[in-house]
Amino acid sequence: MARESLTNKQARLALILDRLAAAYPDAKVGLDFTSPLELLIATILSAQCTDERVNIVTKSLFAKYRTAADYVDVPVEELELDIKSTGFYRNKAKNIQACCQQLIERFGGNVPTTLDELVTLAGVGRKTANCVLSNCYNIPGITVDTHVTRISNLLKLVNSQDAVKIEFALMKLMPEERWNAFDHLIITHGRRTCIARRPQCQTCVIRDCCPSAQ
Numbered sequence: 001m002a003r004e005s006l007t008n009k010q011a012r013l014a015l016i017l018d019r020l021a022a023a024y025p026d027a028k029v030g031l032d033f034t035s036p037l038e039l040l041i042a043t044i045l046s047a048q049c050t051d052e053r054v055n056i057v058t059k060s061l062f063a064k065y066r067t068a069a070d071y072v073d074v075p076v077e078e079l080e081l082d083i084k085s086t087g088f089y090r091n092k093a094k095n096i097q098a099c100c101q102q103l104i105e106r107f108g109g110n111v112p113t114t115l116d117e118l119v120t121l122a123g124v125g126r127k128t129a130n131c132v133l134s135n136c137y138n139i140p141g142i143t144v145d146t147h148v149t150r151i152s153n154l155l156k157l158v159n160s161q162d163a164v165k166i167e168f169a170l171m172k173l174m175p176e177e178r179w180n181a182f183d184h185l186i187i188t189h190g191r192r193t194c195i196a197r198r199p200q201c202q203t204c205v206i207r208d209c210c211p212s213a214q
């Protein structure tokens with residue numbers, strides 16, 4: 001098959017996003033939060049864990065821990081117990097305490113508003129940073145999770161499993177103002193239709209735009 005031009009790919013993606021926006025008008029981030037700190041903690045907890053499980057855990061967690069200092073002021077074993085069911089809890093508890101300590105020491109207990117600052121925090125990579133920036137501060141960013149990786153490859157928008165390469169390749173394919181919506185739409189599509197191992201191609205609204213349709 002001939003290599004698709006950048007312009008064609010951009011036009012195809014624009015159509016894909018229009019269709020998905022019409023299909024999923026309720027698409028939004030799956031994690032529950034009411035502040036940048038809560039989303040930061042929820043995103044750290046979401047590694048190797050479903051949003052549903054994280055939301056169950058954070059319901060009581062956020063009632064107990066309201067500030068960065070609250071996370072630092074308890075013994076790590078107590079925090080481990082509070083987040084245990086999200087998996088990898090020892091590492092996550094260690095990162096959360098280190099991250100909150102850095103927030104207190106360097107940012108007055110607040111969550112910073114730039115990617116460069118966010119990625120210096122313990123347990124925070126580009127995925128978490130972009131998630132916080134786009135959902136809390138409305139700053140354009142593409143959060144590359146497993147759904148975005150899988151579906152961007154199926155749609156042949158990218159040809160890579162490397163999150164950073166995918167992020168930069170996608171940035172070239174659409175205007176900034178679509179980046180945040182892109183995440184919500186693709187992740188919702190991945191949960192409801194283009195499900196891993198059993199994609200529902202027959203009912204997929206972007207079937208005619210998808211080179212992997214079955």
Ligand code: SF4
Pocket residue numbers: 154193194195199200201204205206207210211212213214
């Ligand atoms: S056609 Fe199938 S593989 Fe392509 S996006 Fe839709 S569900 Fe996924």
